[in-house]
Amino acid sequence: MLDADFFRRWMTATAASVDREAERLTALDSPIGDADHGSNLQRGFTAVRVSLEKEAPNTPGAILTLAGRRLISTVGGASGPLYGTLLRRTGKALGDASEVSEEQLAEALRAGVEGVMTLGGAAPGDKTMVDALVPAVDALGDGFAAARGAAEQGAEATTPLQARKGRASYLGERSIGHQDPGATSSALLIAALAEAAEG
Amino acid sequence: MSDDKLVGIVLVSHSAEVAASVAELAKELAGGAVAVPVAPAGGREGGGIGTSAELVSAAAASVDRGAGVAVLTDLGSAVLTVKALLAEGDELPDGTRLLDAPFVEGAVAAVVTAATGADLDAVEAAAAEAYTYRKV
Numbered sequence: 001m002l003d004a005d006f007f008r009r010w011m012t013a014t015a016a017s018v019d020r021e022a023e024r025l026t027a028l029d030s031p032i033g034d035a036d037h038g039s040n041l042q043r044g045f046t047a048v049r050v051s052l053e054k055e056a057p058n059t060p061g062a063i064l065t066l067a068g069r070r071l072i073s074t075v076g077g078a079s080g081p082l083y084g085t086l087l088r089r090t091g092k093a094l095g096d097a098s099e100v101s102e103e104q105l106a107e108a109l110r111a112g113v114e115g116v117m118t119l120g121g122a123a124p125g126d127k128t129m130v131d132a133l134v135p136a137v138d139a140l141g142d143g144f145a146a147a148r149g150a151a152e153q154g155a156e157a158t159t160p161l162q163a164r165k166g167r168a169s170y171l172g173e174r175s176i177g178h179q180d181p182g183a184t185s186s187a188l189l190i191a192a193l194a195e196a197a198e199g
Numbered sequence: 200m201s202d203d204k205l206v207g208i209v210l211v212s213h214s215a216e217v218a219a220s221v222a223e224l225a226k227e228l229a230g231g232a233v234a235v236p237v238a239p240a241g242g243r244e245g246g247g248i249g250t251s252a253e254l255v256s257a258a259a260a261s262v263d264r265g266a267g268v269a270v271l272t273d274l275g276s277a278v279l280t281v282k283a284l285l286a287e288g289d290e291l292p293d294g295t296r297l298l299d300a301p302f303v304e305g306a307v308a309a310v311v312t313a314a315t316g317a318d319l320d321a322v323e324a325a326a327a328e329a330y331t332y333r334k335v
Contacts, residue, residue: 040249072283076249078276081283088287119282167275 001099006196007063011052013192015045021188028181032168036077037181044075044083060100064091078166079182082116082129083189089115106140113137126164127175129182131157136190144194151190155183206313206322207236207262210306211255211272211281213248215241221303225310233314236262250276252284259291267294267319269309271326273302294319300326 018025022038029037048067057063068088071080090112094100100108113133122128132154139150156179163175166182208225212218218241226237238258243249259268268291272278281297284290296319298305305326312325 034248036249069287072280072287073252076243076247076251076276078279080250080252080276081279085283085286115286119279119286 001101002060002105003099004058004060004063007060008052009196009199010193011045011048011063011067013195014189015049017188017192017195018042018045018185021185025181025185028179028184032163032171032175032178033181034077034167037079037185040075040077040079041083041185044071044080047071047074059094059096059098060105061091061094061096064088064094067091078120079129079185082120082182083185085115085119086112086133088112102140102143106137109140110137120165122165125161127158127161127168127180127183128163128165129180129186131155131161131180132183132186132190136186144197148187148191148194151187155179155187158183203316204264204266205233205235205316206266206309206319207238207259207264207268208306208309208313208322209255209258209262209268209270210237210239210241210302211250211258211270211277212239212241212302213250213273213275213277215239215246217241217273221306224303225306228307229310229314233316235310235313236264237310238262250280252280252290255280255284256290259295263292263295265294267296267322268292269313269319269322269326270295270297271300271302271305271309272297296323298323298326301329304329304332 026038072084093108135154136151158180218239240258
């Protein structure tokens with residue numbers, strides 16, 4: 001079973017990973033975006049870490065709901081409402097149980113990813129975070145390591161795609177050949193989940 | 200339709216200057232007879248390009264007179280932030296609506312229409328109709 005500590009570890013591991021990878025995310029966002037993805041997510045997840053310490057929510061659902069709300073209000077770019085919706089929906093789907101099973105998390109995360117797809121209007125293959133998240137959720141039944149691998153593969157597989165959503169879509173064919181920054185940060189989020197599972 | 204309650208208008212842009220200027224422009228073009236509550240919510244809180252959920256929430260609260268609040272946005276994170284706040288349920292005043300309209304033309308149409316005392320449906324229709332105005 002996964003308790004509140006597990007979800008706190010997931011969020012702090014994500015914040016640490018975004019800190020480490022901020023420059024790389026921004027570099028990926030330079031040719032096809034507006035070169036702020038790393039710094040935006042860094043600001044957001046730093047705020048998440050601070051809020052979790054201060055407000056100390058103690059159920060899995062409350063932790064993710066708070067994290068999502070903080071991302072919506074602090075990021076400043078499109079990734080704020082998108083990641084915010086992902087975590088908030090996932091948190092709401094977990095309800096107020098003090099512990100949840102891996103199956104419940106997989107199901108809740110699927111609801112979160114559907115929320116992202118509805119909000120942004122993106123489908124798999126559009127070169128967005130969805131391309132890492134959907135395969136990750138599909139693989140979660142085989143464990144966290146499998147989900148992490150699937151997310152990383154999904155992110156890498158966005159390179160040859162043409163962007164159909166967001167600012168990158170204005171570039172048309174010129175978006176081909178660049179790995180999507182949103183899919184890359186989504187892979188970091190799932191990798192942090194696997195890290196939290198390792199303890 | 201209400202006698203004296205006016206629909207509030209919020210203008211969300213990535214840029215503080217754009218939001219403030221479009222608000223100014225729309226009020227100017229609406230004429231001075233009736234003061235429609237219009238609030239810009241541009242840029243990030245500490246300055247800089249982006250969207251601030253806090254500024255959007257504060258702007259919506261400041262123009263809410265009980266007749267609904269119409270929100271117009273430019274693009275990308277401005278649209279997604281407003282949609283995410285609407286989905287939250289309690290972040291924006293009751294009767295807040297995101298309008299599907301071009302930012303500048305829609306803002307002018309919305310403010311002019313709101314100044315007549317029209318309700319939120321009429322303001323929304325007028326702003327959306329701004330899409331049909333072709334320039335060539």
